[in-house]
Amino acid sequence: MTSSLKPTAVVVGVGAEQGLGAALCRKFASEGHHVLVAGRTREKLDRVVAGLTAAGGSGEAVVADATREADVARLFDRALAPGAGFAPVDLVVFNAGNNRQVPFRDLDAATFEDFWRVGCFGGFLVGREAARRLVPLGRGTVIFTGASASLRGRAGFAHFAAAKAGLRMISQGMAREFGPQGLHVAHVLIDGGIDGERLHTLAPERVKALGEDGLLHIDAIAETYWQLHRQHRSAWTQEVDLRPFKESF
Structure with a gap:
């Protein structure tokens, strides 16, 4: 790898332009990475990539379902051989997930399994593939988007x-197994609503009630992810929690 090659990042779980994945x-991209923009909906991915390009960045859309093993393997094949001018991936984020309230007695098995497959099994597939590809290189960062619900x-x-x-x-198992081999694994606990398109669409009353800075700004969250990637290996963070200053905890 030469210094002239642009590093590559993979973001899994990209949807709306005003969402955390896109942020x-x-x-x-603004920090100089070529970004593989991965998600299930081609139209959304293309809009995000167009935005990166318009701002002078570099990216490409990769349609992939994180719950499908073959899709994840194909994504990392691309990430490790991205083509002329781009170095193999050194930054991976698993950001896929879904959330809605369902009373426990109304929760059917299919819904429970769907949440597990997207929120946990997909993270396993992405984390395992990242470890397989990056540990032999002795470097890299893998970040999982978590939630206070994990606590x-x-x-x-x-x-x-x-x-x-x-x-x-x-994330904890990976960090303990692969940290000593040079792979930085971090988990970001999101404690509060994210100020993105999803919440504004589904719960506008909640957004209004919380007021200014009552939600986590997507760009502020993204800044923390970048700082995690930039940490010196003598002082790595495994888990960090983020919440609005108004949020009780």
């Missing part, structure tokens, strides 16, 4: 908490 892509289960959110708790354990 991460913009941040990494405590709320009424009506047992399915979400179970998935996020599993993801947190994956």
Whole structure:
């Protein structure tokens, strides 16, 4: 690898332009990475990539379902051989997830499994593939987007908490196994609503009630992810929690 090659980042779980996944892509591109923008919806990915390009950055869309082993392997094949002018991946973020309230007695098996597959199993597949590819190189960063639900289960959110708790354990296991081999594995606990398109669409009353700075700004979250990647290996963070200053905890 030569210094003239642009480093590559992979962001898994990119949706709307005003979402955390897209904000991460913009941040990494602005810092000089070529970004593989991965998600399930081609139209959304293309819009995010167009935004990166318009701002002078570099990126490409990769349609991939994080719960499908073959899709994840194909994504990392691309990340490790991205083509002329781009170095192999050194930064991976797993940001896929979903959330909604379901009373426990109304929770069917298919819904529980779907939340687990997206929020936990997908993280396992991405984390395992990242470890397989990056550990032999002796460097790199893998970051998982977590939630305060991984620490405590709320009424009506047992399915979400179970998935996020599993993801947190994956991050801890990876960190302990691969940190000594040069792979920085971090878990970011998001404690509060994210100021993105999803929440503004689904819960505008909540957004209004929380007021200014009552939600986590997507660009502020993205800045923390970048700082995690930039940490010196003598002082790595394994887990960090982020919340609005108004949020009780």
